[in-house]
Amino acid sequence: MRIVKFHIITLLLGILYACGEPRDVTANDSLPPIYPDYTQITIPCNIAPLNFMVLHNPQQVLAVLTGEGKTVRIRGGQNIRFSGKKWDQLVNSCIGNEHISVQLYVKKDGVWTCYKPFLWTVTEDRIDPYLSYRLIEPGYEVWNKLQLCERHLESFKVRILADNALTENSCMNCHTYGNQDPGTSFFHLRGPGGGTILNRNGKLRKIETKTEGSISAGVYGNFHPSGRYGVFSTNIIIPEFHAFRGERLEVYDTESDLIVVDFDHNTSMPFPPTEKKELRTFPVFSADGNTVYYCRAPYMSALPDSVRYLRYDLMSISFNPHTGMWGDTSTIDTVFSASRHKLSVCHPKTSPDGRYLLFTVAEYGTFPIWHRETDLYLLNLETGSVDALNNVNSALSDTYHSWSSNSRWFVFASKRDDGMYGKPYFCHIDENGLTSKPFVLPQKDPSAYFTTFKSFNIPELSKGEVPFNALDIEKIYRSMDKETLDPVK
């Protein structure tokens, strides 16, 4: 019995020693090798704990976080994981652009190293608490298992909004909100029972957006601020493959145009005729709903050979929300002539406060996610200045962005880690339009990104939980009749 007691006491002492303060610490003047890179970032006060891991197989890690008069110590083998309570207390004590200093001690090969501390700036600008995205393997145009998911950003809870296992493995496109309102959203569900699934305050409808004479069903789309209209592109999309390393897929349109759909009257209004045949895509409404921004390129017949010369400019045309009519072609204006800079614009998104237009710029083409050079640009609609967002962009693809409803945050998909798998990154923009270093969506297990085979495709923020789930979508797919649209001549 005495021997047993002795062993227990020795074990407890050993554990206490192992958990003790780092001794004989060597100082290292560089930032610690952590994943995800959460060093020197600005975070919203309502974000889930930023769990992270220390790379290069340490034996033990100690993180000392100091906020406004509050210190939290977290230990881990390799990972630093916060309990929700500790995290909330720490973050709440620092709201209002106060800093949390993170000092990291890492034990490796029996030696403790203390790295240069890094800061988390906690802003009171809240981020919309829900994020929807599509999970898909980066297998280009082919899919097998697809899910639309909704992640609660204040915790690690994930809900499945649609799963193609329940809809005969049919393809589903990404989920788009109107004004980041969970009661106004749509996504396209393909397959025999598919259509555009429209959610208006929880009432779900299935709409066939292809009409007689239109190029295709709706592809890229956006809601009018009133929620009554949707503007869509219709495209004939061709996927082809690059040969050179680093390059992957090239997707281009041989034809594309725009339509406005009136969801109240089930009508589809084509873009007004123009003199020259053009390619038009990625339409969005302005924040006041009186303008449609879109991307335009001259029609090219020699594709794919001349795809490197296929460059889209950012355009605008007026829209009358009272009549649901496109403006006259004389109201068409060039907002950003990317082709003049030998660039191509995709995915414009207006900020809800109407001050900014965030868009993607690539060297050419219309499918930026597989272009490594793709970057985000920010156009100030009040001054007309364009910011190349050097502190936001990476050497690899940064695109597929969406605003938070308060216009102080945006999320985008970036392949900066490996060039293959897209992940959602959040970026703060202050009242002066200054952006901060983006950070990736936190996960409960910080190594989760290393073992997933899925890309987070087209992340979109929303103010609340979407009022439907995967079983509702299955029911709609299997039993609801499709509504059709009347084309307006």
Added chain:
Amino acid sequence: MRQWKNGMQWITAALIAVPCFTFLHFLYPYHLYLKEQLILFLATPDYFLSYFGKPAWLALYAGDFFTQFFYFRGGGPTVITITLLVLWWLSIQTLKQFRVAGRWAVVASPVLVIPEFLMLCGLHYKLGSTFSLILALTAFLIYSRLRPGDSRLRTFVLLLLLIPFLYWIAGSGVFFFLLCVIIFTLVQKKPRIQHLIFPLCLALLIPLAAKPVYLLPAGKLYLYPRSQHTTLTIDLVWEKVLSMDSESFWGHWDYVLDLADKYQLKNPVATYFTNLALSQTGMMPDRLMDYYQPATKGLFLPVSAESTPMTILFSNEVFFRLGDMNMAQHSAMLGMIFSPDGRSSRLVRRLADIHIINGEYEAADKYLRMLEQTLFHKRQSSIRREQIRTGSIPERVNIPAFDSIRSGDDCIASLNILLESNPGNKAALDYLLCYHLLNKDIPSFMEVYERWIPKDGSRVPDIYSQAILIYLTQHKVPAQAVRSYGIPDNILVDFMDYTRLFQENNAQSGPLRERFGKSYWFYYHFAVMVNHENS
């Protein structure tokens, strides 16, 4: 009597174990290797938690854990034999609960084991499905021991706990448990009908109730983890094809050709690996016609809506060996997407290789990290990390040196890009020439031949010589010019003989088959081009 029964048990066990192990080890090993290649078992918490997203988490987790051991020669047969012996022993115990006399229980016990063995011989049947049965039988034995005959309440509580729990850990195994409970109830002296209705309703309702959690269609909720593609057959032809596949993956090209000679399969996938081996050993232009050639379908495996997951899995191999890393990456990624669990150790290795060859080390790192989390692929990761460190990547010489855009099924564009990037890529050149030959497109063959093969007096391979003679004859080229191609004399003599026989026999294949059946001339005249997709 007891001694006799024990002896009988041992004999039955031996009758199960010995043939099972022998068959799997000596006649069926490649199916088991492929089963291991189609999973990726990671020792990470996230990976473990991923099993909870579907029913039968314990059966599948345990099944996949033991499937890792199929990596080794003898590992698969050992694991399956032990698993079937456990199943057999549980079957005997179960039969005893049904009041089957001991000796009859031993005699009847293989009834469950034999179909399970046959199903395990199929590629789509997971070891986890057998584990699901084992869990079901174990649960039944616990139930039969705990359940006192007359306590209705205790029986109901037990079933209420066991059925959902069993569905959670063993999926459709719960229905086997239910079957055992029904039989067990019926063989009681005073069977109570309510003892049947309650578990039946519970077992039928639980999967439906679990639908919001598992998000599976109704059919799959009742079958999981069993696949609807489950078969009860042993496919020895496919085993031969898989042997060529695995040996190709490991780069044992001479052995692949030995297998091709031995089996002489008339199967496009077998031809695909044979042609790959011919090209890797430099024998393609001499021996192409020694094997069954279903036009170009034995050169590249189509990746289309009609393709099977297996052909998609194999399709990256040719692009990888020829040097078209982007197409290899595309095919490998598709193979991964369509593999049963969407993750495959073989394809993770392949993707890591592709990215290393392309110099995309960040992407390679992701896959190498995954391999490091496995029990048996760690070494492969270390080898590749060393390769990155030393920069010794000889395969890089063959990858495209410039960019061009092509559609996913444009193999000719792919081969042209490879040749223009590296004219010394003999494998790509042979593939391009043979592609045209198998399409009977002699003008395109000659165009490529004239462009890429210098007339420097070196030996012209047999098949190319035969094709050139067809072209020269069709174009009535004078004898002087024929000589400039350096066609060997024996081929010229053969050609004259072939032509004479062809004319004498009014273009009948029969008299030519014996001597010229493996010549390109014979293929050119008599091979019928069939569109497999429409036939």
